[in-house]
Amino acid sequence: MEQGKYYIFTYGCQMNVHESEKLAGILEDRGYTKAGTPEEADVLVYNTCCIREGAEQRAMGNIGNAKPLKKNKPNLIVAVCGCMPQQKNVEATLKQKFPFINIFGANNVEFFGEYLDVFLKQRKYQNKILQDQDYQSNDKKIKIVRDNPYCAYVNITYGCNNFCTYCIVPYVRGRERSRPASDIFNEVKQLVEVGHYKIITLLGQNVNSYGNDLTEDKTTFPQLLEKLSKIEGDFQLRFMSSHPKDFSDELIEVIANNPKVCKAVHLPVQSGSNHVLKLMNRNYTREKYLDIIKKLKAKVKDLSISTDIIVGFVGETEEDFEDTVKLLQEVQFSNAYIFIYSKRKGTVAEKMEGHLPLEIKRNRIHKLLEIQKKYTNNHFLSLVGSTQHFVLVEEERPMHYIGKTQCGKVVKIKKNKTLCLGNFANIKITDYSGGNLYGEVE
Numbered sequence: 015m016e017q018g019k020y021y022i023f024t025y026g027c028q029m030n031v032h033e034s035e036k037l038a039g040i041l042e043d044r045g046y047t048k049a050g051t052p053e054e055a056d057v058l059v060y061n062t063c064c065i066r067e068g069a070e071q072r073a074m075g076n077i078g079n080a081k082p083l084k085k086n087k088p089n090l091i092v093a094v095c096g097c098m099p100q101q102k103n104v105e106a107t108l109k110q111k112f113p114f115i116n117i118f119g120a121n122n123v124e125f126f127g128e129y130l131d132v133f134l135k136q137r138k139y140q141n142k143i144l145q146d147q148d149y150q151s152n153d154k155k156i157k158i159v160r161d162n163p164y165c166a167y168v169n170i171t172y173g174c175n176n177f178c179t180y181c182i183v184p185y186v187r188g189r190e191r192s193r194p195a196s197d198i199f200n201e202v203k204q205l206v207e208v209g210h211y212k213i214i215t216l217l218g219q220n221v222n223s224y225g226n227d228l229t230e231d232k233t234t235f236p237q238l239l240e241k242l243s244k245i246e247g248d249f250q251l252r253f254m255s256s257h258p259k260d261f262s263d264e265l266i267e268v269i270a271n272n273p274k275v276c277k278a279v280h281l282p283v284q285s286g287s288n289h290v291l292k293l294m295n296r297n298y299t300r301e302k303y304l305d306i307i308k309k310l311k312a313k314v315k316d317l318s319i320s321t322d323i324i325v326g327f328v329g330e331t332e333e334d335f336e337d338t339v340k341l342l343q344e345v346q347f348s349n350a351y352i353f354i355y356s357k358r359k360g361t362v363a364e365k366m367e368g369h370l371p372l373e374i375k376r377n378r379i380h381k382l383l384e385i386q387k388k389y390t391n392n393h394f395l396s397l398v399g400s401t402q403h404f405v406l407v408e409e410e411r412p413m414h415y416i417g418k419t420q421c422g423k424v425v426k427i428k429k430n431k432t433l434c435l436g437n438f439a440n441i442k443i444t445d446y447s448g449g450n451l452y453g454e455v456e
């Protein structure tokens with residue numbers, strides 16, 4: 015029975031993008047259908063992120079926009095889920111600012127359906143901030159309404175045990191839990207059997223520590239990749255995110271030698287300074303990081319490496335910053351996501367001495383972005399003349415096809431009868447100009 019329409023706002027990482035696919039499943043199971051705009055919706059869901067202040071502010075701004083909608087449609091249900099509600103003392107602030115919120119918390123998503131059902135019966139505010147024990151059974155059968163017909167996300171771990179001192183994630187997502195390898199295998203197999211899912215992205219806060227908490231059927235991350243790659247079919251395995259402290263030689267071998275494993279690695283370094291890495295509690299040194307990169311580059315043909323960097327962390331000196339600049343110059347990442355350090359309540363870094371003024375942070379990020387721009391550009395240029403394997407053909411336009419390389423770069427592909435939407439192709443890159451890569455079937 016048609017209940018009405020839903021609209022989901024998603025903020026933050028791939029993990030949240032995937033959780034929104036589960037929220038959509040929960041809503042569709044209850045008879046709701048997807049709305050084209052927030053104005054059409056009978057249920058508005060804000061799947062929030064709190065990794066940096068900016069992410070929170072974006073969500074807050076949009077939640078504020080629900081006020082006039084609710085005025086026009088008093089029965090509109092407003093739910094605020096995801097990471098933001100999990101922080102200490104946020105509920106009072108949000109409820110005061112936005113008294114029209116009906117469902118609050120419900121992170122993990124499986125609780126969302128329960129709260130919605132109770133709210134529909136009782137029309138009473140539902141809230142649940144999860145405690146450690148609530149984080150147990152995260153992978154009950156939930157219908158997933160996948161957004162992309164070719165790329166599917168699959169959770170392999172939930173939560174994080176690393177407690178990097180800047181990071182709020184371990185506080186809002188609970189301790190690390192690995193899904194049993196057999197559950198992951200079955201999910202991936204089913205996806206591959208559907209036929210159109212060509213890229214399976216395995217998700218976890220730190221995929222490399224997959225399996226550490228498993229007591230039965232112990233499986234490491236490289237072993238999991240090997241197992242999944244035995245599934246018959248035309249697909250590629252990707253994964254994110256990796257942590258350098260757990261990035262093993264065994265994993266490097268699997269990336270190098272297993273044709274089903276994508277040759278693009280996202281390996282967040284965060285800082286190039288040992289002093290800062292220590293303050294961040296990252297548990298590796300600059301030398302260890304560079305050693306992994308060296309091995310990867312030596313063993314994996316046509317590899318592209320991307321990273322995350324935080325500038326202006328507490329106590330970061332000019333020298334520390336220069337170490338990060340040097341690391342960027344040494345590795346020459348194909349892409350780097352660079353962030354200004356954002357103070358998060360309840361983290362260890364919040365209470366550290368030596369927070370830097372915004373101006374210094376801004377200067378440093380500008381400098382780093384400028385340097386990285388050159389390497390990103392060089393990376394594009396270096397692709398010209400190469401053949402890119404496993405380019406996914408995603409869209410047909412009047413003049414060309416749009417494809418994506420393994421490392422996610424968009425290519426405009428010359429039309430050719432052999433190209434087929436939703437399939438992989440080997441594409442020779444013929445040009446890079448005006449910010450676009452051009453190619454043709456090899």
Ligand code: 5AD
Pocket residue numbers: 065066180181182282284322323324353354355356357358
């Ligand atoms: N401030 C800035 N960036 C952060 N990240 C995580 N926490 C913070 C913070 N407090 C960045 C890290 C991480 C990415 C997902 O977000 O670089 O890898």
Ligand code: SF4
Pocket residue numbers: 174175176177178181182183184219220257
């Ligand atoms: Fe945060 Fe570090 Fe865990 Fe990543 S590994 S989610 S940065 S605590």
